[in-house]
Amino acid sequence: MEKILTKAEIEALLNAVFDGRIEPEKELSKSEGTAVSYDLFNTEAYRGFVPNLDIVYDGFIRFNRITLSNRLRKVVEIKKVGARSYKFDDFLQTLPSPVCMAIFKLDPLKGAALIAMDSSLAFAIVDSVLGGTSRTALALNRLFTTLELRLVEMVLADVLADLEKSWAPLYPAKLSLLRMEMNPRLVTIVPPEYQVVTMTVKVHIEENVGTMIFVVPIMTIEPIRDKLKEGMQFDLMAIDPQWSYRLSSEILDAPMELSVELGNSTISLRELLDLEVGDTIMLDKPCTSELLVKVEGVPKYQGIPGIRHGNKAMQISDIISTKGSTRERQV
The missing domain is CATH 3.40.1550.10 (CheC-like)
Known part of the structure; x- marks a missing residue:
């Protein structure tokens, strides 16, 4: 089995060559050997x-x-x-x-x-x-x-x-x-x-x-x-049905932000700076019209505002498809 030089031995050998204490040509000429046939198709x-x-x-x-x-x-x-x-x-x-x-x-x-x-x-x-x-x-x-x-x-x-x-x-x-x-x-x-x-x-x-x-x-x-x-x-x-079931359960419990867009209004910067407590901003939609419902900022539904059990509520009237059209849904 051939001996493998350590890092220190390699550095010492290189320093000896650079200092002239070892001449590689003479060292190589000392070793006697014969030509060995090398078959490219039978190597390890x-x-x-x-x-x-x-x-x-x-x-x-x-x-x-x-x-x-x-x-x-x-x-x-x-x-x-x-x-x-x-x-x-x-x-x-x-x-x-x-x-x-x-x-x-x-x-x-x-x-x-x-x-x-x-x-x-x-x-x-x-x-x-x-x-x-x-x-x-x-x-x-x-x-x-x-x-x-x-x-x-x-x-x-x-x-x-x-x-x-x-x-x-x-x-x-x-x-x-x-x-x-x-x-x-x-x-x-x-x-x-x-x-x-x-x-x-x-x-x-x-x-x-x-x-x-x-x-x-x-x-x-x-x-x-x-x-x-x-x-x-x-x-x-392979498909692990248990892993798929657990992933579905975790996704269903993920929290999501739902917001209702009551309407829009355009005002100037001066009007914005002049707003005070009690001022009223007029929106472009009446309170009885359908409002846009967004999920994580993406429009998903349209609904009618109302009150349920003393809380402000929204009844979904339409579902917005991926192509932007709506389809009615009874709720």
């Missing part, structure tokens, strides 16, 4: 570690377990195996043969991603869609027919829909299928040396077990790496 900072990406696949498993069970009319279990990073060319070498691959786009993110499905899972899906009742694993070592690819594509459309829903709390990406492929050599979602991150899941369709692998290039999710670090804010999406 670029080894494919994507924080919180597994949460997306956890959500996908919850959604797709129900969707796939309803589609196939069979009990389906999906278990996460684990994530791993590869160079894209190295990943293609790990794929079994035959393999069913779906290439899809994550708009508006750049690039494309893919889903690889081994033959055991693909043939189990085809068997279930066509009403098969076999409870033993299907071991067919051949390429898929056009009809079989079409049936698997139908199921993969559900997979992409569930994957899109699992991405939604983190990033609103639109997933769309580009094409289906059986030959890994014809798949080039990124150059061979580029890094991709994979997630492998095991799919149990009754007694049949298959593997599904999700492959996303690092360059595709690099723009949202910071959002992935922050994690999904599911709590911000």
Whole structure:
């Protein structure tokens, strides 16, 4: 483990260099070393570690377990195996043969991603869609027919829909299928040396077990790496009815100022200065006319003045709408 210099040691070292007691060129020449190869695509900072990406696949498993069970009319279990990073060319070498691959786009993110499905899972899906009742694993070592690819594509459309829903709390990406492929050599979602991150899941369709692998290039999710670090804010999406009830109760108890405008009058500054106790100011409205009622300075009602239980009162006759018009209200 490398020793980290303290602040005092750093200042002492800098002072020694400035005073000429240490010559950096000579000190560096004393250390003997050899050139070390540095692979930009295999560094720790670029080894494919994507924080919180597994949460997306956890959500996908919850959604797709129900969707796939309803589609196939069979009990389906999906278990996460684990994530791993590869160079894209190295990943293609790990794929079994035959393999069913779906290439899809994550708009508006750049690039494309893919889903690889081994033959055991693909043939189990085809068997279930066509009403098969076999409870033993299907071991067919051949390429898929056009009809079989079409049936698997139908199921993969559900997979992409569930994957899109699992991405939604983190990033609103639109997933769309580009094409289906059986030959890994014809798949080039990124150059061979580029890094991709994979997630492998095991799919149990009754007694049949298959593997599904999700492959996303690092360059595709690099723009949202910071959002992935922050994690999904599911709590911000949740609605707390108790909190809403308490907030409504507190708002209803908030005090508000209500004022009644009796009328208006225009006088000069001299008349204002000459006003004395007992003088009368003539308003532009009679006491029997409708008066304007304001709430926090905003016109809200019109009413008729009167007396109730020996107190001055106001009976609301109209409600002023937001557009300035009034509508009658019986009180």
